[in-house]
Amino acid sequence: MITIKEIAKQLNMSTTTVSNVIHGKAGEVSDDTKKKVEEFLKKVDYVPNISARNLAQNESKIIGLALKARADKYENLIMDPFVSVLIGGVEETIRNAGYFMMLYISSDTDEIMRHVSTWNVDGLILFGMLNDDGIRVSEKYKKPIVCIDTYSLEGLKHFTNVGLDDEQGTYDMIKYLISQGHKKIAFLSDNQSGVDLARLNGYKKALKDAGIKYKSSNFLQIRPKSDEIDESLSEICDRAGEFTAIFCVSDLYAVTLISALTDRGINVPEEISVVGFDDNMLAQLHRPALTTVHQDVKAKGVTAADTLLKQLAGQKTPNQIKLPTHLVIRNTVKNIL
Amino acid sequence: MITIKEIAKQLNMSTTTVSNVIHGKAGEVSDDTKKKVEEFLKKVDYVPNISARNLAQNESKIIGLALKARADKYENLIMDPFVSVLIGGVEETIRNAGYFMMLYISSDTDEIMRHVSTWNVDGLILFGMLNDDGIRVSEKYKKPIVCIDTYSLEGLKHFTNVGLDDEQGTYDMIKYLISQGHKKIAFLSDNQSGVDLARLNGYKKALKDAGIKYKSSNFLQIRPKSDEIDESLSEICDRAGEFTAIFCVSDLYAVTLISALTDRGINVPEEISVVGFDDNMLAQLHRPALTTVHQDVKAKGVTAADTLLKQLAGQKTPNQIKLPTHLVIRNTVKNIL
DNA sequence: GCGTACAACTTATGCGCAAAAGTAACCGCC
C-alpha cells in the first residue's frame, strides 16, 4: 500500500502537492506537475487509506443500513426475499455516489448506536424498526436518518420516512375485490400498527365507500412465531366459510394461507379468493399465480438511499415519501357476480 | 464524541493510562486508577474511533463480503432469497467476533480490489464469483480469502472453499428417484461448471451405479436471461414426454419449470416428477410441495465466516470444506413402480 | 523600482489512537 508520503518522496515534491492533485484543486498546481503526479498515481495504482482520510476530515463516507432482526417463523427479517432486493437497491445507489455501505443486523438499538459512533457513520437507513426504536436512535444520533416503512407522526419529527402509499394500494385491491362481487372480505395481518394499520385504513375506506360495514371480527390475526403459526393458521382456516375473499398483508402470508387451505381441501380461488401484497417472486411462481398489490422494493431502497444522500449534501427533502403501488391481477380471485 | 485525550485530561492522567485500561493490560495500572477510569468511561459512554485505531494498528476489523452481480431473469444474484440468508449468517458470526461486515455487490473485480485496499479490509468472503475472478482477486489481495461455492482445483491453491457435498447430495436424490421406479431422468441446469458440474457428476454416478447409461441428450439447458427464459422453458416442456423425472439444480428452476409445465396442462407429479435442490422457502410453500435436496444456507455463511476468522487468528484450516445435505421428500415425485 | 498580487509551491500541525521508550519511586537483598 503506497502512501502519499512515499509518492511525494519519489517524485521529489511535497505531500500537499500530491494531495492537491488527488483532490483536483484547480489553480493550486501547475499543469506540468499535475500531469506528472497523475501519471505516477496511475502507475503505482494509488488507493487512499480511508481510515486516515476519515480521521483527518471527520467523515467516514459510510452509510449504515440497520435491519432489525425479527423472531418469527422465518426466524429473521433477513430471510425474507424482500430484504435482499432492498439491500441491493441501497448498495447500488450508495456505491455510485462514492459512499460505502455497512450492514448491521440487530434488534438492539444500543448496539447499533455503538456501532454507528464507532465508525462515525455519516448517515443511517433504518429498516424493520419499530417507531420507538427509530426515535430512540434519532435522539442520540445527530446525523441524517431515513427510515423505511416506519410510520407515525411522532417519528416524522425525527426522521424522514420512505414508504408506500399503503392505504391507496390496499384501497385499490379491496375495490377490485368488491368489483368481482365480494362483500365478505377478511383482512389478515399479524398486528395493527405501522404499515399494517395504514393498509387496514385503506381496507376500511374501500368498504365504507362501497357501503359495506366494517366488522372487527373480519380482522384475522396470524401469529407468525414458529410455535404458534400452525395453530393460528388452523383457526383461520376453520373460519374460511365466513368469507368469500381474504386480503393478506403480504404475499408470504397469502401463499402460506393458500397452502394451509389447500392442505385442508379448500380450493383457491374456487371456494375462496386470496390476495397478497408485495408482488414478490413467490407471487409470480406460485400456482395459482397470486393476485396481489405490486410494490417496487428496489425503488424503495434506491429512494431511501437517494434521500439520505441528498440530506448529506445539505439539500432539503420531504420528510415523508410515499411510493406508488399498482394491482397485479393473476389467478387467485374468482368473479362471483 | 469524547476522545481518550479528553478523558485523560479530565481525569488528570495520561492517555496511555486510559488506553491501557481500555485494553485491559493487566499489571500496568493500579486497581485504583483502573476503577476510576472504568467508571468514567461508562459515565461518558466512550466509544473508540475505529478509523484512528485502524490507522494506528494497520488493521481494519472489517471483513468484506463481495457478491458478484449476475444478470439473468431475476436480474441480480442479490434477489435470490438464498442470498439474504447467507448474508445473515456471515454478519452474525462476524459481529459476534468483534468484526464488521462491509457488503459489496459488483461484477467488477477491479472495483472490488480498489474497495478492499481503500478500507484495508482484513479478510474477504467471495460469493457467486467465477473461479477466474476469485483467482484474479487472490493474486492481488494478500490476506485470507474464503470462497463460497467456487470450485476448482486451481482455485483451491489460492483460497479456501466452503461449499456443499454437491455430488453426494445429487447422488442421493437420483438414487431416490430410481428407487421410485424412474429410469428416464433429465438433468436441468444452466451450465456445466462449478457447482453444477459437481451435481452432474453425482447424477452420472448414481445412474452408473444403477446400471443406467448416461445420455448427453438428457442434459436440459435452461437459459436464464430474461429474453431467453421463456423460449428455453418451452423447448424443455416440449421434451417432457421423453422423461419420467427431471432433476433441477435449484428450487427456483424446479418451481419455474413446474409452473411452465402446469401452464401447459402437464401435471406434476402425476405425469412427470420434478425435484429441486436447496430446500428454500419456495420449496416449502409451493403446492405441490417440492421434493428437494436440503442445504443449510445459513450454516454455509457461518462456516465461511468462521473459517475466515480462524485464518485471521493464525489458525490452520482445511482448504476445502464440504457441508452435508439431506433429502427432503415432499410431493413432486410419483412412485411409478 | 517599489509594492502588490498571485501562482506554485513547502512546512507544520493535528485528527484519535496504540505502543515504544522513558521516568520515578519503592522494595528487597547480598
Added chain:
DNA sequence: GGCGGTTACTTTTGCGCATAAGTTGTACGC
C-alpha cells in the same frame, strides 16, 4: 548502601491524510 527488579505511571512517536499557514519567485501596474 548500591543495584536489579518491579510497579505505576508519563512522554513521545507515528500511522496516512487534509489543510492552515508560510515561503518563494515573478509579473504587473503606476
